[in-house]
Amino acid sequence: MNDRKHEVMPGTILLTLTYGKPGELGRTTEPKIYKAALQHLHSFSAVILLPLEIGVDLLKAPGISRARIQQSDGNFIDGAVRCVQQNYFELVEDPKPR
Template identity: 75%
Template sequence: MSLNPGSIELTLIYGKPGELGRTTEPQTFPALLQRLHSCFSVLLLPAEIGVALLKAPGLTRARIKQSDGTLIEGTVRCVQQNYFELVEDHQPA
């Protein structure tokens, strides 16, 4: 497990793929990003920003770009306050 405090560029996707939905413009936020065994743990800072973004109904996916250019995209699960878990999409070999 690694814990990476710093800034991330976050894009949130509301609605199911293939259906009418909404995608936010990428925004940079201070966050703590931790890779767990089966997902990424994301804590947005300050808490008020995270709650405002994550409380909207229908949040299903997210895209995170780290400061080193690493891109992580996948399904959002376990949304609580300013915290969520992201299950990364697996790229075919």
């Protein structure tokens, strides 16, 4: 993932989406770079993706269940997706092992 194809710059994220419920038939997308606004709130992260056309991908059946985000600083956020609307979704981060 360190090749130029997946170089995450400030203001962009590398996003992988999982459709369907865990343990059931579903699919996972190839990682793709998007311009994004990412806001970390108390219990979730709010994600707005650009371009607006991404909303079509977010709303595909059977629906997004999980997402993995690599930020420009190299950190990852993995978790369950909730509240999908057009180019916006909320990501509830998985608990970190202690």
